[in-house]
Amino acid sequence: MKRFSWDEMMNRYPAFFAIILLVVALTINFILQPNMFARDTLNSNMRVFLPIILLSVGQAIVILGGGIDISVGGIVSIVNTILATQVGLNGSPEKMWTFVFVSIGAGILAGAINGFFIAFLRLQPIITTYATSFLYVGFALFILPNPGGGIPAEIANVYRNTTPLGLPLAFYVIGVVLLVWMYIRSTRYGNYLYAVGGNAEAAYETAVPVTWVLFSTYVASGFMSALAGIAITMLSGSGNAEIGVPMTLTSITAVVIGGTALSGGVGGVAGPVVGAITLGIIQNIISFSRIDTWWETFVKASIIVVALAAPGIINLLRRKKV
Template sequence: MNKELLKKSQSLIALFVLCLAISLLSDKFLTANNLWNVLRQISVNVCISVGMTLVVLTAGIDLSVGSVLAFTSAVCAGLLKNGIALESFDLFIGFTTLGGILAALLIGLLIGVFNGWVITRFSLPPFVVTLAMLTVARGATMLYTQGMPISNLGTSFEYIGSGWLIGIPVPVWISLIVVLIVVFISKKTTFGRYIYAIGGNEKAAFLSGININSIKLAVYGIAGLMAAVGGVLVSSRLNSAQPNAGTSYELDSIAAVVIGGTSLSGGIGSVTGTVIGATIIGVLNNGLVLLNVSPFWQQVVKGLVILLAVIIDQKSKKK
C-alpha cells in the first residue's frame, strides 16, 4: 500500500524537491512576482497538455499542437486587427474580441478533428499524421502573417493574457477551468471511460462495442481546441501574434504528460498528474533562467528529463 502511494506521489515529490533546490540556489525564486510569473507561463502548457493527455491515454500522440497554437493565434490576431474584406462584394466583416477568439477555437477544433479523421480513415500512425500537420500549420502561419507579427490587438484582448481577477492572473483562472472540465470528462463520463478502455486494449474495446474512430476523432479535436486556447493566451499576453510562436511547445506538452505519470502506451495516467508535470516543467524552466543557465543547456536538461521519465514509465510497466 505504501509503495503504491509512493508511486502515485512521485511526481509531486519531484516537484517539491525541485522547488526546494531552486529556492536554495536563488533567492528570487520564492518572491511573489516570480511565482505569479511562473503560474502565468505554466497556464499555456497546462491547457495544451490536458488535451495531449487525452490523446496519449488512447495510445496516440499529437506533435502538431505547437504549430496549431501559432496558426490559431495568428488567425485570431488577424481577424481582430484586419477583419475579413470581401472586395468583390464590397463587404467588410469586423470581429469583436469574442468573435476572434471563437473563430480561433473553432479552427483549432477542426484541425484536431482532421488529424483524427486522417488517422482513423487511413489507419496511419498518429506520429506521422501529426508531424505532417506540424509542418502544414507552421507553413500556413507563415503564409498568413507573411512572416511578420500582428500587433496592437486592443486592451480588451490583452486583458485575457495580462489581466488579474480577484487577485489571480486571468490565464490561471482559464487554465483552472480547463483542467476542471477535462478532469470531469475523463473521470466522470462514459466518454472518459472509453478513452481509458481504448488505451488499455483497443481490440477489447472494439469487441465491447465502443466506437473507436469516434472517440479518437473527439480526443484529437479536443487537443486541437486546447492548442487554440493556448494560442489565445500567448497572443493576448504579448498583445501580438508571432509567426514563430509555439515552437517546441509540443515537446513541453509531451514532457508534462509523461512526467505526470501518463503512459505513452496508453490507458494509464490522469489529468491531475499532467498538471503536476506541467508545473515541474515550468519551475524547471524558470529555475534555469534564474540561475543564468544557457538556453542551449536548458534544452539539453529538458530532453534528459523527458528521457528519464520515459525510462521510469517503462520500468513501471514491466513491474
C-alpha cells in the same frame, strides 16, 4: 495500519512521482528566488506556463486514447496568426471576441482533420499528425509570412495582469479545466476513453464506439491547442507563425513526466498539468542559478532525462533488494 507501499502509490496515482518532482523543483526554486510566491512573481510565472499547460492537457487526452498529436504546435501557430492579423494592434474588444471564437473553430477543425485521417482512415497517428503539422504551420505562414501584427496591449494586459482574489488568472483556468476533466472522467465517455487507450481491439469487441472516441480525442486536442494559442498570443501580444513549433515536443514531455504513459490508457490530465509546471520551474531554476549560458541547454536536458529515468531507476533498485 497499512504499510506505505511505493508500488501501490505508483500504480494507483500515476501522477505521484510528478508531484514529488514538483515539490523538489519548487523548493529549489524558492531557495534561489525567495519571493517566488509573492503575487506578482507567481502571476508572471503562471502566465508563462499556462499555454504549455493547456497544450499538455489536450496532448494528454490524445495519448490516453492511445495516439499522439505532433500537430498541436501548428494549431497554436494558426490561432496566433489569425488573431495577430485579424484583430490587429488597434482592434476593439468585440473584434477580439469574434476572432477568439473563429480561432477556436479553426482549432476544432484542424483537430477534426487529424481525427478523420487517424480514426476513420486508420492511419498511424505519429506520421499523420506530422504531415498535418506541415499543413498547419504552412497555413500559418501563409496567413502571416513574417513576424508582425498583434493584439491591443489593453486586451493582452487582461491576460497578463488579472489576479482575482490575489491569485493568478492561470489558477482559475487550470481549476476549470480540471473540474471539466473530472466530470468527463466520471461519464461513460470517460470509461470509453480509457478502454480505447488500454486495448482498442477489446474495446471494439465490447461495443465501444472506438472510431468516434479516437476521433473525439483529436478534436479535444485541437480545441485545447486553440486555447493555448489564444493564451500565448495574449502573453506575447504579437504574431509569429513559428511560435507554436517548439511547444509540441514540450507538451509530450510534460505528459510523460506527469505519469501518463505514451502507450495509452494509463494516467490522467492532472499529472500532465503538474508535469508542465515542473518543466517551467526547471527552466526558472536554470535561469536563476547563473550557470554558464553555454551549458544551459545541456543542464536542462540532463535534468529532464534524469526526471524521466528516475521512476525506472527506483524500480530497478527496489527489485534488486527483494
